[in-house]
Amino acid sequence: MTIALETRNLEKQFGGLRVTRDLSLKIEQGARHALIGPNGAGKTTVINQLTGVLRPNSGRILLEGQDITDLAVHKRVLRGLSRTFQINQLYPDLTPLETIGLAVSERLGHGGDWWRQMGTRSDVNGEIADLLTRFHLLDVMNEATVTLPYGKQRLLEIAVAIAAKPRVLLLDEPAAGVPESERHDILAVVGSLPRDVTVLLIEHDMDLVFSFADRISVLVSGGLLTEGPPDQVARDPQVKAVYLGEEAVNV
Amino acid sequence: MNASSDVGYHAQRQARWHYGEVAFWLIVLACGFAFPTRYLIMTDILRLALFAMSLDLILGYAGIVSLGHAAFFGVGAYAAGLLALHGIVNEPVLALLVAGLAAMVLGFATSFLVIRGVDLTRLMVTLGIALLLEALAERFSGITGGTDGLQGIEMQPIFGQLPFDMFGKTGFFYSLAVLFVLFLLARRLVHSPFGLSLRAIKNNPLRAAAIGIPVNRRLIAIYTLAAFYAGIAGALFTQTTAIASLDVFAFERSADLMLVLVIGGTGYLYGGLIGAVIFRMLQELFSTITPQYWQFWIGLVLVVIVLIGRQRLHRWVLYVPNLIIRQFAGRKAVVAVPESDA
Numbered sequence: 001m002t003i004a005l006e007t008r009n010l011e012k013q014f015g016g017l018r019v020t021r022d023l024s025l026k027i028e029q030g031a032r033h034a035l036i037g038p039n040g041a042g043k044t045t046v047i048n049q050l051t052g053v054l055r056p057n058s059g060r061i062l063l064e065g066q067d068i069t070d071l072a073v074h075k076r077v078l079r080g081l082s083r084t085f086q087i088n089q090l091y092p093d094l095t096p097l098e099t100i101g102l103a104v105s106e107r108l109g110h111g112g113d114w115w116r117q118m119g120t121r122s123d124v125n126g127e128i129a130d131l132l133t134r135f136h137l138l139d140v141m142n143e144a145t146v147t148l149p150y151g152k153q154r155l156l157e158i159a160v161a162i163a164a165k166p167r168v169l170l171l172d173e174p175a176a177g178v179p180e181s182e183r184h185d186i187l188a189v190v191g192s193l194p195r196d197v198t199v200l201l202i203e204h205d206m207d208l209v210f211s212f213a214d215r216i217s218v219l220v221s222g223g224l225l226t227e228g229p230p231d232q233v234a235r236d237p238q239v240k241a242v243y244l245g246e247e248a249v250n251v
Numbered sequence: 252m253n254a255s256s257d258v259g260y261h262a263q264r265q266a267r268w269h270y271g272e273v274a275f276w277l278i279v280l281a282c283g284f285a286f287p288t289r290y291l292i293m294t295d296i297l298r299l300a301l302f303a304m305s306l307d308l309i310l311g312y313a314g315i316v317s318l319g320h321a322a323f324f325g326v327g328a329y330a331a332g333l334l335a336l337h338g339i340v341n342e343p344v345l346a347l348l349v350a351g352l353a354a355m356v357l358g359f360a361t362s363f364l365v366i367r368g369v370d371l372t373r374l375m376v377t378l379g380i381a382l383l384l385e386a387l388a389e390r391f392s393g394i395t396g397g398t399d400g401l402q403g404i405e406m407q408p409i410f411g412q413l414p415f416d417m418f419g420k421t422g423f424f425y426s427l428a429v430l431f432v433l434f435l436l437a438r439r440l441v442h443s444p445f446g447l448s449l450r451a452i453k454n455n456p457l458r459a460a461a462i463g464i465p466v467n468r469r470l471i472a473i474y475t476l477a478a479f480y481a482g483i484a485g486a487l488f489t490q491t492t493a494i495a496s497l498d499v500f501a502f503e504r505s506a507d508l509m510l511v512l513v514i515g516g517t518g519y520l521y522g523g524l525i526g527a528v529i530f531r532m533l534q535e536l537f538s539t540i541t542p543q544y545w546q547f548w549i550g551l552v553l554v555v556i557v558l559i560g561r562q563r564l565h566r567w568v569l570y571v572p573n574l575i576i577r578q579f580a581g582r583k584a585v586v587a588v589p590e591s592d593a
Contacts, residue, residue: 051461077463089461091454094447097261102451103462105444111464112472114445119262122255128262129254138254142261164462 003065004029004198005050005081005168010059012045012222019045020056021223027168027200034201034209037219038242043202044086046219047172050200051083052076063168078107082166086173086202088157092146096137096156099145101128103163127163135159136185151182158189168198175208210234218242266442275521276431283423290419296531297426298487303511303523304430304437305480311517312441313473314453315365318374318505319381322361323354323478325500327485329388330354332401332495341407343490347429350486351479358478362471378502385500400496404489415491422491429487433480437520440476449473450518510553 005027012020019042027033037043048054050061052073061069068076091099101118104127105111119125132138135155140148145156158174175186190212193199203209209216209230216233218225226236233239282293302324309315330350333339340346364376388395396402408414415421440446452459452466460466489495498504507530515526533552537545 053457072465073460074463074465077461083461085458085461089455089458091451091458093454094450097258098447099451101258101262102444102447102464106448106463110444111448112445112469114440114443116444117263117266117439117442118444118447119259119266122259125259125262126255129258132258133254141258142264160458160462 002029003027004031004063005200006062007046007050008060008062010046010049010061011057012042012049012054013057019222020049021221023059023219023222023224025217025224025227027198028215029198030195032199032201032212032214034203034213034216035219036203036206036209036216037225041219042222043219044172045222047083047170047202050170051081077164077166080165080167081170082161082164082168083170084157084161084172084174086176088153090145090153090156090160093144095142095144096132096148096152096159097128097141099156099160100131100137100163103160104128104131107164131159131163135162135189149182151178151185154178154182154186155189158186162193166197168200169193170200170202172202173204174201175203175205263442272521275524279427283420283427287418287420290423292531292535294419294423294426294491296527297423297430298484298491299508299511299531300524300527301426301430301433301487302481302484303508303515303527304434304520305477305484305523306508307512307517307520307523308437308441308477308480309474310512311519311522312446312449312453313470315470315474316370316373317365317377318502318509319377319379320477320481320508321500321502321504322377322381322384323358323481324485324488324504325381325384325388326357327351327354327482328489328495328499329395329401329485330482331486331489332404333394335404335406335490336401342411343406343409343425347483347486347490350489351483354482354485355475355479358482359471359475362474362478365474366467366470378505381500381502381505385497388497388500395495395497398497400494401489402494404493404495406490406493419491426487426491429483433483434520434524437480441520445469445472510549513553513556 003026005025007023007025010020010023011018023046035043035046045054049056052068052071056069060067063076063079063081066079068079068081071079098118101124102111104124105113105118108124110116110121110124129138132141135158137152137156137159140152145153148156154174154177158171161169171190174190175183178186187208201209201213213230215228216230217227218233218239220242225238225242226233228236286293302320305323306317306320309317327350330353331346334346334349335341340349361380364380365373368376389397392398406415409421409425413421413425448459448464448469451464452469456466485499488499511526511530512522513526514529515522515524533549534545537548541548
């Protein structure tokens, strides 16, 4: 199996706090890999390092065997690494049409085009239409994003990441905050991602994790606690301790 | 209609010319014939409009605040003055371009400072650059004429054919032509993927980078272009008034420009044009009524605008103009300057 995304001895400190501790992960091509862990385990910090928002203090990050540790955020995207955000990061004033149109234009290398107008390239239009249809956004494509219901915004959040045609997709709690009635759409979309796209899922919702992932890594206090297929992780006494401990406190 | 062509249609919706826009430019052109005694103030408004459009490109589209846009205006003004005074480039249109390029070089060089910070840092950096240039212009009086400014500039005819006349008629139509051409270019640009990516960066730089937009490179590009526009506005100032003095760099010039956009609104290109007209009209009106205290009244108007909010003002007082603005903007609501920018 080829490795799509890999971290080697990743370390990140905020002041004296070690948020990522000697983290080495290997995510196989085409995998449905989940990264779980209790609150404050440093999951989002890992994502931020993978995507380049944060730089690790030490350690390397490899995308399809190539070292991307020092690449800028936008360059990683063009190499095929895309993400969604736990809290929607959209453009409030732009419409879904513009938001997705922009992502498609950037990927096809038309993003710096300052003379040719939006909407005049049929290949771009076709892809936008396709994405809008798949994500049930066609009927609201001309509404300002800020006015859309939360579930639609969540779909747009994922659609934008997909528009970059990633080979590795990082999903940071895709269903977070989505009301029960709109959850189905999100899960269906996540479930229908093409198999050649490698997915790293960061998730709190254990039902979603166990229904989706074929491999799970458990992160505790910034370090890797254990890793394995879902049934093995579910039986792991250490994992139970971590989660039951948390549950017990919650009760 | 299938989904793809539907998308294409809607994507181009804003880029299409609206009747209101055509009417706007026809009215501006008609003013040139209707008020033959008012060329000087009308030319002044055109220059201010171009200058404001330049700021709108970075503020309204890319979200870069600046309190030192006069830096580029000033460089353009002095460059045009020096070119004409020493007979380096005699043909005005060519000199205009060269002056614009000079400002553009400065814009490119300083853009690296500007993109680094957030709003407050940007205000300080831009302000600092303008003050610095003003001081330099004063210090090197051998070149700039110091506090006396550049004097004795004589403009050659445009394309060797159209001489500048004492009533300012040539100056007006010349300025109008320049404004219109640069407006067309800006209009083209803001409806392109490049222009859209600027709005994305303004809305959410984090997400912009996360879809592959090279944020810094785009900001540098638009800042450099805006500097070119401002430089052209400055060069027009020198060419149509035949003087260039230190006040081209003045802080008031940069600050006034912000007020113009507060009045006119940002992010739809016409804000600077409409704002320039209203601002100068108010200035004229108040300075006629009370020559000494006109600034008080301008200040009062601005406070009122900010307190009540331009959106509401537009609805109440400027009901008809707002109808036209909506035509231009082609969207449901006119974009206002966020309170923090104002």
